[in-house]
Amino acid sequence: xSEETPAGTTDARPGAIDAVPVRHPGRWVAIAVIAVLVAMLxxxxxxxxxxxWKFVFQAMNQTPVISGFLKGTLLVTxxxxxxxxxxxVLLAVMRLSDNPILSGVSxxxxxxxxxxxxxxxxxTMGTLGVLFPSGVSLGIPFDWKIIEWLGMSGDWxxxxxDANQVFTGLVAGVIxxxxxxxxxxxxxxRAGIMSVDKGQxxxxxxxxxxxxxxxxxxxxxxxxxxxxxxxxxxxxxMLKDTSLLxxxxxxxxxxxxxxxxxxxxxxxFPIAVAATLYYLLATSVLMVGQYFxxxxxxxxxxxxxxxxxxxxxxxxx
Amino acid sequence: MALVEINNLHKSFGSNHxxxxxxxSVEQGEVVCVIGPSGSGKSTLLRCVNLLEVPQEGxxxxxxxDITDPDCHLDAARASIGMVFQQxxxxxxxxxxTNCAVAQTTVLKRKPEEAxxxxxxxxxxxxxxxxxxxxxxxLSGGQQQRVAIARALSMDPALMLFDEPTxxxxxxxxxxxxxxxxxxxxxGMTMLVVTHEMAFARDVADRVVFMxxxxxxxxxxxxxxxxxxxxxxxxxxxxxxxxxxHVQDN
Numbered sequence: 040x041s042e043e044t045p046a047g048t049t050d051a052r053p054g055a056i057d058a059v060p061v062r063h064p065g066r067w068v069a070i071a072v073i074a075v076l077v078a079m080l081x082x083x084x085x086x087x088x089x090x091x092w093k094f095v096f097q098a099m100n101q102t103p104v105i106s107g108f109l110k111g112t113l114l115v116t117x118x119x120x121x122x123x124x125x126x127x128v129l130l131a132v133m134r135l136s137d138n139p140i141l142s143g144v145s146x147x148x149x150x151x152x153x154x155x156x157x158x159x160x161x162x163t164m165g166t167l168g169v170l171f172p173s174g175v176s177l178g179i180p181f182d183w184k185i186i187e188w189l190g191m192s193g194d195w196x197x198x199x200x201d202a203n204q205v206f207t208g209l210v211a212g213v214i215x216x217x218x219x220x221x222x223x224x225x226x227x228x229r230a231g232i233m234s235v236d237k238g239q240x241x242x243x244x245x246x247x248x249x250x251x252x253x254x255x256x257x258x259x260x261x262x263x264x265x266x267x268x269x270x271x272x273x274x275x276x277m278l279k280d281t282s283l284l285x286x287x288x289x290x291x292x293x294x295x296x297x298x299x300x301x302x303x304x305x306x307x308f309p310i311a312v313a314a315t316l317y318y319l320l321a322t323s324v325l326m327v328g329q330y331f332x333x334x335x336x337x338x339x340x341x342x343x344x345x346x347x348x349x350x351x352x353x354x355x356x
Numbered sequence: 357m358a359l360v361e362i363n364n365l366h367k368s369f370g371s372n373h374x375x376x377x378x379x380x381s382v383e384q385g386e387v388v389c390v391i392g393p394s395g396s397g398k399s400t401l402l403r404c405v406n407l408l409e410v411p412q413e414g415x416x417x418x419x420x421x422d423i424t425d426p427d428c429h430l431d432a433a434r435a436s437i438g439m440v441f442q443q444x445x446x447x448x449x450x451x452x453x454t455n456c457a458v459a460q461t462t463v464l465k466r467k468p469e470e471a472x473x474x475x476x477x478x479x480x481x482x483x484x485x486x487x488x489x490x491x492x493x494x495l496s497g498g499q500q501q502r503v504a505i506a507r508a509l510s511m512d513p514a515l516m517l518f519d520e521p522t523x524x525x526x527x528x529x530x531x532x533x534x535x536x537x538x539x540x541x542x543x544g545m546t547m548l549v550v551t552h553e554m555a556f557a558r559d560v561a562d563r564v565v566f567m568x569x570x571x572x573x574x575x576x577x578x579x580x581x582x583x584x585x586x587x588x589x590x591x592x593x594x595x596x597x598x599x600x601x602h603v604q605d606n
Contacts, residue, residue: 241408242445246459246511247435256458260449339449339491 091309098313104296108317111292115212116278116321122217123277124270127224132254134229145225152222157215161286164206164215171202209291212284220277227269231262263336271329275322293317357420359384359515359546360405365414367400374400375411376570382515387547389557389578392567393593398550401567402519405548406437419514435463438508438516442523444500446492452479452503453488456510464511471510478506482536498529502536509540516540518549554597558582566590 084090098104133145152160178196179185186192205211235258243253282294290296294314301310358381367375374397382388390398403409404416407423407430416423423433447455456475460466466474479488482502492500501521508516518537522530534556541547541560551557557564557578564581566574566589574587585591 236443236445238441238443238445239447242439242441242447243459244431245406245408245434245437245439246507247431247433247463248459249431252462256462257447261447264449336449339451339493 089308090312091306094304094306095309095313095316098297098300098310099316101296101300103291104293104300104313107291107296108293108321110209111212111284111289111295112278112281112317113321115209115216115281115284115292116274118213119216119220119277119281120270120274122213123220123224123273124228126217126221127226128228128259130221130225131228131232134225135232149222149225152219155219157219157280158283158286160219161212161215161283164211165287167206167211168202171206174199175202175205176200208287208289209284211287212281212289215287216277216280220273223273224270227266227273228262231264231266232258234265235261260336264333264340267329267332267336271325271332274325274329278321278325279318358382358417359386359419360548361415361417362401362404363415363417365401365404365411365416367397367404367409367411374570375404378414378570378572380565380572382546382548385544385546386562387541387545387560388549388563388565389561390548390550390565390567391552391554391557391593391597392573396567397570398567399519402517402548402550405515405517406434406439408439431463435459435511436514438505438511438513440501440504440508440516440518440521442520444492444497444504444524446500446503446507448492450491451488452484452490452492452495455492455503456507459507460510474512475506475510478509479503481509481539482506483532496529497525498532501525501533505533505536505540515546515548518547518551520550520552522551522553552597554582554594566593568593 130145130148133141134149136142155163176194176196177198178194182195186194205214239257239261240250240253243257244250248256281292284292285295290299297310297314298307301307360380360382362378362380365375365378365380366373376397378397378401380401390401392398400409404411405418407416411424414424418433418437421428421433423430447458450458453472453475456478457468457471460471460474461468464471476485476488479485482505484499484502484506487495487499487503492503495503501524505516505521521537522533525533530553534553537547537549537556538560549557549561559578561578563575564578565572566581566585566587568589574581574585574590580586581590582594585594
C-alpha cells in the first residue's frame with residue numbers, strides 16, 4: 040500500500056477534537072421502556088383488587104402454613120439434601136472405584152433413580168408398606184426357608200420396623216427425595232472428583248496416606264469447589280420439589296396448606312402469590328448460604344487472595 | 357545392606373514395555389542421579405520405588421522390606437520415602453504450613469503442635485520462613501518446589517526421590533531449588549534424583565545412572581559416566597544435552 044496521500048486530503052483532515060464520551064442512545068431507550076414496564080407492574084401490584092394483599096398476608100400467617108413451611112418444606116429440603124449429598128458422594132466414589140461390582144452398583148442406582156419422575160417415586164414410597172405387611176426386617180435372607188429345611192423354629196432377624204411408619208409421611212418423603220437426589224448428586228460429585236488433578240492423590244499417597252484418607256483430606260475438599268455451585272442449584276430445585284410431597288401423601292407442607300386455604304375461601308390467586316413469596320424468601324436465604332460455602336471451598340484458588348507479583352523477568356521463559 | 361534394592365524390574369503400559377529388567381541399588385547416604393533421554397523409563401523407575409507405579413515383575417526392597425509384596429505395610433513404607441514431583445503437587449487448598457503438617461498428623465500421628473514445629477523447622481531449612489501462612493498459588497514455582505521439599509522432609513524420610521524437580525521451573529528459579537538439594541546431599545540425605553541438570557549430576561552425585569530404552573546402559577561415578585562415557589548411546593545423549601546447538605540427527 041502506498042504511504043503517500045494526496046496533498047488535498049491531508050490538508051482537509053481535522054485537527055485535534057474535543058473528546059466527547061461515546062453516546063449510548065440504545066441504553067436510554069431501554070431505560071425508558073423498562074421504566075414504563077416497571078411502573079405498569081407497580082400499578083398492577085398496588086391497584087389490582089385480585090391480589091388482595093391483606094388475604095395474602097393473613098394466609099401466610101396461619102399456623103398450619105408456617106408449620107408446613109418449616110417442616111414440610113425447609114426441614115425436608117435439608118434432610119433430603121443431607122441424604123442426597125452424602126449418598127451422591129458415596130456413589131461417586133463407588134463409581135470411580137476399580138472394583139467392577141461397586142462401580143456397577145453405583146451405575147445401576149443412578150440409572151434407576153434418574154429414570155423415575157419424582158412425583159411417581161414419592162407416590163410409590165407411600166405405597167411400599169404393602170410389600171411389608173409384617174414390618175421391614177433386617178436379617179438373613181431366606182431365613183425361614185433355611186430354618187424350615189433344618190427343622191428348627193424362630194427367625195433370624197435382628198431389627199424389625201413397622202413398615203407403616205417407615206413408608207409414610209415425612210420419612211417416606213425424605214427417603215424418596217433423598218434417594219432421587221443422590222442419583223443426581225452422584226454425577227455432580229463424580230465431575231468434581233475428576234476435576235482434581237491426579238497428582239494430588241499421588242502426592243497424598245506418596246506421603247503415606249491410605250486411599251480413603253487421601254480422598255477425604257486432599258481430593259474431596261478440592262472437588263467441593265466444583266461441587267458446590269451445582270449443588271446450590273439442586274438444593275433450590277429440592278426446595279421446590281417438596282411441593283410434590285402431596286403424592287406420598289404428606290399434607291404438612293407449604294403449598295398444600297396454602298391451597299387448602301385457597302379452596303376454602305375461593306381465593307386461588309392470592310394463595311399463589313403467598314406461596315411465591317415464601318419460595319422467594321427461602322431461595323434468597325439459600326443463595327446467601329451458597330455464597331459463603333463457595334467462599335470457604337474456594338480458599339487458595341486465586342481470586343480472593345491476590346497472586347504475589349512474580350520476580351522480575353519471570354514468565355519470559 | 358542397600359537402602360533400596362531393585363531386582364529384575366519390569367513395567368509395561370499396555371504394549372509399551374517401559375522397564376525391561378532393571379537391577380539397581382542405592383546405598384545409605386548415597387546420592388544417585390538418573391539421566392537419560394525422555395521415554396527411557398527413568399521417571400517410571402523412580403515411581404516404582406514407592407509403588408506409585410506397580411511393576412509387573414521384579415522386586416523393590418526398601419530397608420529390607422519387599423514393598424511389592426501385597427502383605428507389606430505400603431503406607432508406612434511410603435511415609436519413610438519422601439517424594440518431590442515435577443509439577444510440585446502441593447495441596448492448593450491448604451496453607452504452606454498445613455501442607456507440611458497434614459501428613460505428619462494423619463499418617464505419623466504426631467500432635468498438631470509438634471507437627472507445626474517440625475514443619476516450621478523444615479520450611480526454615482528451605483529458606484521459606486516468611487511464607488508459612490501463604491497459599492501455594494501465591495508462591496513462585498521455585499518457592500512451591502521448595503515447599504514440596506520441606507513437606508517431604510517433615511516426614512523424616514530415610515530416602516528422598518526427586519522426579520525432574522526443576523523441569524517445570526523458569527530458568528532463573530532453578531538455582532534456588534538446586535541449592536536446597538545440594539545442601540541436603542551435603543547433610544548426608546540418601547537421594548535418588550531423575551534430572552536433566554548435568555552440572556548438578558556432575559557436582560553432587562556419588563553415582564550417575566544412564567538409562568535408555570528401559571535398561572540401565574551405564575553407571576558409575578559422574579567423572580566416568582559424564583566425563584568419559586564408554587557406551588555409544590551415552591556419548592550421543594551427552595553430546596545432545598551438553599551442546600544444545602548441536603544439530604540433532606534424528
